[in-house]
Amino acid sequence: MTSQARYAFVPLAGRLGALLVALFLLLPLAALAQPADPASARAKVDSIRGELTQIETVLNNPAASEAELQRQRLRLQPLLEQIRILADEQAPRFEQAKTRLDQLGPKPDAKAPPETADVAREREAREKGFSEADELLKLARATVLQAEQLQTSISDLRRERFAKMLFAPGPSPLSPETWTATVTTLPSDLRASHLVFGDWLSVFSDALLSPRGVIVLLGFIGAIGLYVARARYLPRLSGRLAASETDSGVHCLYSALVRLIARAAPPALASWLIYAAFNTAGLLPPRIQPVILAIVYGLALFAFVQALADALFAPGEPQRRLVSVMESTARTVVWMAGWLAIVMGVGKVLEAWLQAIAAGLTLSIIVRSVVASFFALTLVVGLYRLRDNDEIEQEACLGPYVPVDGASLGPVRILSWVVGLAIILAVLLGYVVLATFLTEQVLWLGILAGLFVLLMQLIELGIGNLLTGDGRFALSLRAGIGLRAATLQKIAVVLTGVLKIVLIVVMIMLVLAPWGLESTDLLTSLRAAFFGFQIGGVTVSLSSIFFGALMFALGLAATRSLQGWLNEKFLPTTKLDTGLRNSITTAAGYLGYTAAVALAVSTLGFSLERLTLVASALSVGIGFGLQSVVSNFVSGLILLWERPIRVGDQVLVGDAEGIVKRINVRSTEIETFDRSTVILPNSNLVSGVVRNRVRSDRTGRVLISISVPRTLDPTEVRSVLAEAGADHGDVLKKPPPNVLFKKIGTATLDFDLICVVGDVDQVGRVTSDLNYVIHKRLAELEKPAAAAELTVKGLEGIEQSLGSIATAVAGERKAPPRSAAGKVKASRSRAANDAVMEDAEEAVPAKNGSAPDAGKDEAGGKDDNKE
Incomplete structure (x- = not known):
């Protein structure tokens, strides 16, 4: 195909797709446009009612078998769907007929003038159509109710019979009469077995030498080949998985799924090949076919159970174990699952053999009792091997918790002990049917539990890794569709939750299915739940x-x-x-x-009528419980309609001032000037006091208050302020800037500069600009202050003393040696001089700035000077 043809094909495909979509949308409209014929609808309703009567007759027969009840239930299901569709189709026709009749109004009374002939005929026709539509709708709804009651009756009857059959007592295997009757009928049963299976073996041996034997031989060769391939390639696959194995849960899950398929598929397929070969060759007579089929099912069951247990518990390979148990527990569980499957498979084969030879009742009871007893003993032995080890438990208590043998399977072990003992007790008391049913349910619940764990981990790990990992699919979603990683993660979480809910619902229905709760129509129940x-x-x-x-x-x-x-x-x-x-x-x-x-x-x-009724019923609850919510909602509508506060307004509500950013259904968001958000209920804005700074216009007011020294000239200050406001480009000229001389203080003069700007958002910036300009010009007006000098008074006496001391020292250096009296006088004079020098040294710090000490030294100086 050339590029032009390809490009021409794309619009054509688009047009065809649009046409198909339009046809798909118009088909229901066309069906609605063509009203159904009332006569044909009435005939269908009558036909369905006749079939429902036949079904009811069968249900009233006490001798109706389980198979007959099942057939009637399958017959009833489509009838119920048909009558529901008819009832839904007649509802609009009834409403239409009622509307047409109401258009004519009420019929005039006897005192009013009579209607014209045309109106009377029209009224009669419309009344007839309304009565027919009403009758047909009531009949259809009554038929729906009858069909639903029959469906419920069939389900109740089946469950009742199932319970009677399950809990019906029979001969006990411990009774001597049971064994006596079995010994009596045993020779005839053996002869029947010899006749049935001997004839089949002779026919089979003769068929091996005919062309039919080639088919059987090919089936056996294919089965042997599958077993050989499983025995040869499964170890290689296990080794390859073990070599590339990591600690990730996804890889462990992948390994478990691969091993499950690789271990279960070949035996099941081999058994089916043998069965298909026998069936194709015509070597399965009606009595032998159930036995061969039971053997095939038994082999497939054993292979699947063994593979499922190995995939979950992985004995010998703890690194790929999906269930957190110890090694001994894993080996015991796998052993127990395999032997339970073997016992169950052998039991099914023996039951099919007894049915084929039409064995006596006592022999069937004994065989079932023996199979159920072996099953219970296998379960008890496995549970006994799962008992906790005291030494391991005591050692685990000394440090971090270590799961001991069977500790993580505690509730399951307790339930299994109860069921095992119940099976043994039921066999001994003669409730063989109940014991057989319990054995089947143990294995069935075990399989469901294993599949649930496997599928739950597949959903948990597989979906998340598929959508949020680094695989090709996730990369294709990101690159091709453009989905973000966060979006894919949300989708993975939602999808995982939905799939888990679906899995839990399906598992619950499968668990309850064998107990008679619609065990054979799971799809019908799911369809009823969906539709x-x-x-x-x-x-x-x-x-x-x-x-x-x-x-x-x-x-x-x-x-x-x-x-x-x-x-x-x-x-x-x-x-x-x-x-x-x-x-x-x-x-x-x-x-x-x-x-x-x-x-x-x-x-x-x-x-709308139902919604009105619901709203009126909830009005009391809304009035009391949701009063504040409704009040805020109505207040939000008032804010949007009257618009006292708009988005972008600068408002002051209490202590919060800021810009209105959003008016929501319940509250209003206000962004303050420190970039924080204040959320106020709408009712507070409607009923409270709100200051809206930009309600009428968006002009803003700039107010600058300053204080200057009294030495400045007020006229010059006024000129500076007025010129600063007038020179700014964002300050409006009308009204012009205004300067107010507010106050004459003791040491300062107070002034206010008032300016108007075009937008309130400019107030902060203009205020900052004017502050810079005013500060600069006021600094130029102020005279520079002289340098400060420090003068200390009251030290004249100290200066005179120091001068006399210096003169005396200079005179001593020039004087001649003295007499003893002179030395004594000189020593006194020297002592006096030392005292004066001490006083002088104490006065020096006072001269450096200590006021109280200076006063004391000054007094001391005066006293010394007097001396």
Whole structure:
């Protein structure tokens, strides 16, 4: 195909796809446009009612078998679906007939003038159509109710018979009469076995020499080849997985799945090949076929159980173990699972053999009792081997917790002990059917538990690794579709949760299925849960909930798109202010959300009348419990309609002042000047006191208050302030800047400069600019101050003393030697001089600045001077 042809094919494919979509959407409309024929609808209802009567007759027969009840249940299910569809189709026809009749109004009374002939004929025709539609709708709804009651009766009857059969007592295997009757009928049973299986073996040996033997031989060769391939390649696969094994849970899960398939598939396929070869060659007569089929199922069951236990517990390979148990526990569980499967498979083969030879009742009871006893003994032995080791438990208590033998399987072990003892007790008391059923349920629940653990880990690890890992699929989603890693992670979490819920529901239904709770129609139950059931005239289903949620999501997406288009495309082209734009966008959002809710509710099947009833019932609760929420919602509508506060306004509410950023349904967001957000309920803004600085206009007021020394000339200060305001470009000229001389203080003069700017957002910047300019000009007006000098008074006496001391010292150096009296006088004079010098040394620090000491030294100096 050339490039031109390819490009021509793309629009053609697009047009074909659009045409198919249009046809798909128009088909339901066309079906609705063609009203159903009332006569044919009545005939269908009558036919369904006749079949329901036949089913009811069969149910009233006490001799009806389980198979007959099952056939009637399968026959009833499509009839119930058909009558529901008919009832749904007749409801709009009834409403239409009622509307047409109401258009004519009430019939005039006897005193009023009679209607014209045309009106009377029209009224009669419409009344007839209304009565037919009403009768047909009531009949259809009554038939739906009858079918639902029959369905419930069949289920109750099947469960009742199942319970009677399960808990019906029979001959005990310990009774001598049972063994006597078995010994009596044993020779005839052996002859029947010889006849049935001897004839089949002779036919089989003769067939081996014929062309049919080639088919059987090919089947055996294929089965042997599968077993040989399993024995040869499974160790290699295990070694390869072990060599590349890491500690990641994803790799362990991958290894478990591979081993499960590799160990279970070849034996099951080999058994099926042998069965298919026998069946194709015509070597399976009706009596032998159940026995061979039981052998095939037994081999497949053993292989699957063994592979599942090995995949979960991995004996000998703790690094790939999915269940946290010790090595001895893992080996015991795998051993027990294998032997339980063997006992169950042998029991099914023996039951098929007894059915083929039409063995006596006592022999069947003994065989089932022996199989159930062996099963219970195997279970008890396995549980006994799982007992806790005292030494390991005591050692684990000394340090960090270590799971001891069987510790993590404690609840399962207790339940298994109870079931094992119950099986033995049921066998001894003669409840062989109950014992056989319990053995089947033990193995069935074990298989379900293993699959649940495996699938749960597959969902938990597989989905997350698939969508959020580094694989090709995740990279393709990121690169090709453009999904972000965070979005993929959210999708993985939601998808994982949904799949887990689905898995839990399915597992619960599978657990309850063998107990008679719709055990054979699991798909029917799932379909009924998905497509809905009736509650008070409203169909509740997973599909309706899903489509309702889908409609709501589409409505929200459309509303968000409309708001984005209004906010980013259309409203910016208008001259509307920011607050009015926000009001329009928010009102559009309210309308869109309301429409989305109405669309989702209509998809669920609720009418406006039911919604009105629900709203009236909830009005009391809304009035008391949701009073504040409703008050805030109504207050938000008032804010959007009256617009006393708009987005972008600068408001002051209590201690919070800032810019209004968003008006929501319940609250309003205000961003303060320190970049924090204050969330106020809408009712506070409507009923409280709010200062809106830009309610009328957005002009702002700049106020600068200063204090200057009294030495400055007030006229010069006034001129400086006025010139600073007038010279700024953002200050409005009308009104011009104004300077107020506010106060004459003791040492300062107080002035206010008042300016008006065009936008309140400019107040802070203009104030800062004016402060810089005013500070600079006032600094130029002030005279420079002289240098400060420090003068200390009161030290004249100390200076005179120091001068006399210096003169005396100079005179002593020039004087001649003296007499003894002179020496004594000189020593006294020297002592006096030393005292004066001490006083002088104490006065020196006072001269350096200590005021109290200076006063003391000054007094001391005066006293010395007097001396």
